[in-house]
Amino acid sequence: MNWDSLFAERTKQMKRSTVREILKLTAKPEVISFAGGLPAPELFPVDRIREATDVVLAERGREVLQYSTSEGMPELRGLIAKRLAHGNFQIHPDNILITSGSQQAIDMLARIFLNEGDRVVVENPTYVGMMSSWKSYYPRFSAVPTDNDGMLVDELPTLLAEPHKVMYAIPTFQNPQGTTLVQSRRAQLARILVEHGLPFIEDDPYGELRYSGDKVPSVLQMEAEVRGATNADGNVIYCGTFSKILTPGLRIGWVAAAFPVIDKLVQVKQGADLHTSTLNQVITYEVARDEAFLDAHIAHLREVYRQRRDLMLQTMDEYFPAEVTWTRPEGGLFLMVTLPAHLDATDLLKQALTHDVAFVPGEGFYIGDAGKNTFRLNFSNSREERIVEGIKRLGGVLKAAVRG
Ligand SMILES: Cc1ncc(COP(=O)(O)O)c(C=O)c1O
The missing domain is CATH 3.40.640.10 (Type I PLP-dependent aspartate aminotransferase-like (Major domain))
Known part of the structure; x- marks a missing residue:
């Protein structure tokens, strides 16, 4: 069957992201990935959710x-x-x-x-x-x-x-x-x-x-x-x-x-x-x-994510070359890095992966032909020691790229 000839017109725009394909490599445990947009799983209130599930199934199954x-x-x-x-x-x-x-x-x-x-x-x-x-x-x-x-x-x-x-x-x-x-x-x-x-x-x-x-x-x-x-x-x-x-x-x-x-x-x-x-x-x-539980849980998330954000920013200040700039978010899960205009973040990702560290190139987030020299970093989903080690490695890759 020639499936492609059968798919609707609207699917022609759809494609698997080449970056996502590259990022499949980040599944290896040795890769420090700042690529995903994931919350920290170790902070999920698993016990509370299990208790709630037991209660609702027992009482109103x-x-x-x-x-x-x-x-x-x-x-x-x-x-x-x-x-x-x-x-x-x-x-x-x-x-x-x-x-x-x-x-x-x-x-x-x-x-x-x-x-x-x-x-x-x-x-x-x-x-x-x-x-x-x-x-x-x-x-x-x-x-x-x-x-x-x-x-x-x-x-x-x-x-x-x-x-x-x-x-x-x-x-x-x-x-x-x-x-x-x-x-x-x-x-x-x-x-x-x-x-x-x-x-x-x-x-x-x-x-x-x-x-x-x-x-x-x-x-x-x-x-x-x-x-x-x-x-x-x-x-x-x-x-x-x-x-x-x-x-x-x-x-x-x-x-x-x-x-x-x-x-x-x-x-x-x-x-x-x-x-x-x-x-x-x-x-x-x-x-x-x-709501007391929910608010306390959110306060805890804020505390942990604040520490991770601060640590990532501090380590970037120390290890990233002066030619590179980045946002300093007051919340959320991400920050964005801008490289000198002649550098391409997708090329840089390939370099970074040889050092077992990953990020998402920014190009895919842009309308039009912009953002090739940007990438996104997630700080919520890596533990402290991996943030420091990953940013140090990335700093090395960036310095080498900037110095050509
Ligand atoms: C800006 C934005 N909107 C929407 C979503 C979708 O979130 P969910 O469907 O899990 O509520 C995300 C997920 O990362 C997001 O970053």
């Missing part, structure tokens, strides 16, 4: 193994609504849909918004998982450049002279750069969104993982303020997840948005997977409803 509603478990939606509330800003549980990770929310949002050729605004660089999903719908990406304070919001009004369907960004501890959109730019962004009636997808998997600096309000909240409202019925579609604060394996994420958006997403969800795993929602609720 038949119910939690049954099909359930597409919107998601009401108690879990209520808990998420409560955690997103801030002062007067309140979210009704009807404005929340539970999804199979926030990745599914991103994918379903493309399905409900994008026609072929629609223009969408994104940051440059941006989340590769969004691009893999959205490319199948053939949108035209308008890329907003970024600096250490997040996207250059000043550039938006000129871009928006052309009609755009939707905007997607990760304003807090961005993947891949780790940078955060500062409050003044958030305020400006919120005003622009309201002025232009532009839907904004705020992807926020890392917001709770802050290690330093002052907390900034979500764009969801700031947009409500601009509207003079205290609800989530405006332009912002907020995607959240338990992946980075509990465990990604349960695949529990959510969308908070105006009801017509939730209603349309529910229709898509019914066709996609009927509903998010009942058992996993109930386990997540059973663990998260003990």
Whole structure:
């Protein structure tokens, strides 16, 4: 059978990433990999999740193994609504849909918004998982450049002279750069969104993982303020997840948005997977409803990840050559390194792998032909001694490359 001739047009854009193929080599235990985007598995609350699973199976086994509603478990939606509330800003549980990770929310949002050729605004660089999903719908990406304070919001009004369907960004501890959109730019962004009636997808998997600096309000909240409202019925579609604060394996994420958006997403969800795993929602609720436990767990994650970030930055300061620069994130899981313009990070990865150390070249995160001289480092998923050893090795590779 010639399968290739049978696959739909939209699959032509899909390919396995060459970098992912290279990174398969990092599975060897001797390789120190800063490549993945993984949380630290040694910090997963395994015992608490096992207890919760035992309780729900013992007490409500038949119910939690049954099909359930597409919107998601009401108690879990209520808990998420409560955690997103801030002062007067309140979210009704009807404005929340539970999804199979926030990745599914991103994918379903493309399905409900994008026609072929629609223009969408994104940051440059941006989340590769969004691009893999959205490319199948053939949108035209308008890329907003970024600096250490997040996207250059000043550039938006000129871009928006052309009609755009939707905007997607990760304003807090961005993947891949780790940078955060500062409050003044958030305020400006919120005003622009309201002025232009532009839907904004705020992807926020890392917001709770802050290690330093002052907390900034979500764009969801700031947009409500601009509207003079205290609800989530405006332009912002907020995607959240338990992946980075509990465990990604349960695949529990959510969308908070105006009801017509939730209603349309529910229709898509019914066709996609009927509903998010009942058992996993109930386990997540059973663990998260003990908010004192959840908050203490998140505080512990922050403490460990802060130490790992600090150690990585300190070691980079010591061992990386002066010609190389990098971001200094206040939270999240990543930082981004920029090499002198003539160096190619994919070539450098091949060198690095001969020294058993790995990272992700930045090129794949960029719209257009940029970012070849950048790479992303993850600091959450390596223990302290491996961070120091890996960064030392990488420093050696970088020095050799810079000196040509
Ligand atoms: C920016 C961003 N959005 C969404 C996701 C998807 O997360 P999940 O589907 O596990 O909630 C990730 C995962 O790394 C991410 O980095």
